[in-house]
Amino acid sequence: xxxxxxxxxxxxxxxxxxxxxxxxxxxxxxxxxxxxxxxxxxxxxxxxxxxxxxxxxxxxxxxxxxxxxxxxxxxxxxxxxxxxxxxxxxxxxxxxxxxxxxxxxxxxxxxxxxxxxxxxxxxxxxxxxxxxxxxxxxxxxxxxxxxxxxxxxxxxxxxxxxxxxxxxxxxxxxxxxxxxxxxxxxxxxxxxxxxxxxxxxxxxxxxxxxxxxxxxxxxxxxxxxxxxxxxxxxxxxxxxxxxxxxxxxxxxxxxxxxxxxxxxxxxxxxxxxxxxx
Numbered sequence: 001x002x003x004x005x006x007x008x009x010x011x012x013x014x015x016x017x018x019x020x021x022x023x024x025x026x027x028x029x030x031x032x033x034x035x036x037x038x039x040x041x042x043x044x045x046x047x048x049x050x051x052x053x054x055x056x057x058x059x060x061x062x063x064x065x066x067x068x069x070x071x072x073x074x075x076x077x078x079x080x081x082x083x084x085x086x087x088x089x090x091x092x093x094x095x096x097x098x099x100x101x102x103x104x105x106x107x108x109x110x111x112x113x114x115x116x117x118x119x120x121x122x123x124x125x126x127x128x129x130x131x132x133x134x135x136x137x138x139x140x141x142x143x144x145x146x147x148x149x150x151x152x153x154x155x156x157x158x159x160x161x162x163x164x165x166x167x168x169x170x171x172x173x174x175x176x177x178x179x180x181x182x183x184x185x186x187x188x189x190x191x192x193x194x195x196x197x198x199x200x201x202x203x204x205x206x207x208x209x210x211x212x213x214x215x216x217x218x219x220x221x222x223x224x225x226x227x228x229x230x231x232x233x234x235x236x237x238x239x240x241x242x243x244x245x246x247x248x249x250x251x252x253x254x255x256x257x258x259x260x261x262x263x264x265x266x267x268x269x270x271x272x273x274x275x276x277x
Contacts, residue, residue: 005244008050008095009034013088014070021153022077023121024086025062027070030096038099039065043106043128044235044263047098048243049073051084058240060125060209060262061099064132071096074124074156100243101262104207104233106132112231113141115199117218119148119190119210123156125235125262126209134167143170144199148190148210150177173197190214191221201226209235212276219266219273229266236269236276237262252276 011034015027026049030038038047041061050056057079062072077086088094106129114133118126133140145164149155155174164172175186175193186193190210206227208218215234222232236257241249245259253272255261266273 005097008048008056008097009037011049011071011094011096013090013092013094016088016090019074019156020121020149020158021151022086023154023156024075024077026073026075026085026088026094028073028094028096029070034096035069038071038096041065041071041099042103043132044103044125045099045101046125046237046240046243046262047071047073047096047100049075049085050095050097051081051088052093052095054084055081056095056097057081057085058100058237058243058258060235060237062124062127064128064135066135067131072127074121076121097243101258102260104129104235104263109205110139111141111203113143113199113204115144115146115204115206115227117146117148117190117194117206117208117210118156119214120150120154121156122210122214123147125237126207127157127160129207130164134164134170137168141169141203143167144197145170145172146175146190146193146197147172148175148177148193148214152176152180152183189217191217194218194221194225198225201228205231205233207233207235209237212236212273216273216276219270223266223270229270232266234264234266234269235262236264 010031011028048056059073239250250257
């Protein structure tokens with residue numbers, strides 16, 4: 001992190017590619033000390049990316065440092081800043097402020113099975129978790145990935161599914177709300193997929209990210225299935241604005257998502273999730 005947390009590092013776009021409908025992957029090489037700062041980023045942390053002249057927005061870091069020197073961000077075209085980022089190309093400059101927030105305690109998860117539940121672009125901050133487990137496969141038990149979107153063309157990181165499926169003791173389950181004619185996997189909400197796959201709660205950790213309503217219903221179902229709240233993790237990224245705990249916009253009761261999170265377990269925030277909707 002920069003000595004001045006409001007001052008972004010300069011970053012050069014080294015790759016842009018379409019991930020899904022209106023979702024672009026930005027791969028950024030950081031300059032003026034940023035590469036060093038992000039070399040120790042952890043799964044679950046986030047950063048602000050700025051389109052010069054338009055502003056900045058927060059995004060979950062979408063890769064681990066062990067997968068390359070560039071930092072990946074998945075950006076959905078939603079407003080003026082994200083539209084500006086979508087219109088940039090390779091070689092263009094951006095600002096990157098971070099890494100910020102806490103992270104998933106991957107060392108604490110060693111020896112446990114992991115159930116990873118991603119909804120839409122909410123899969124982006126979960127990709128580093130998957131990468132970390134695959135790169136340290138012997139340290140963890142079974143990895144079950146439940147991946148969902150409203151439509152097939154909104155599923156992210158589809159080019160990596162074969163790698164995930166090929167990993168030892170790893171399974172990938174896909175579902176969409178509205179299938180097309182070529183769809184051959186499950187149809188329905190991720191909660192329905194969770195009920196069908198029925199992972200076991202014994203010695204397991206769950207990690208969930210997606211739209212707030214998905215997180216709410218998924219974590220409630222996980223509790224009913226017997227997953228202990230202290231091992232039921234979520235990452236909450238909505239409403240963050242300053243990233244430093246100054247503006248209070250991302251308050252969750254007495255907690256602030258940007259400094260106390262974005263990673264929480266349900267033992268800490270279970271009673272507060274309704275305020276996140």
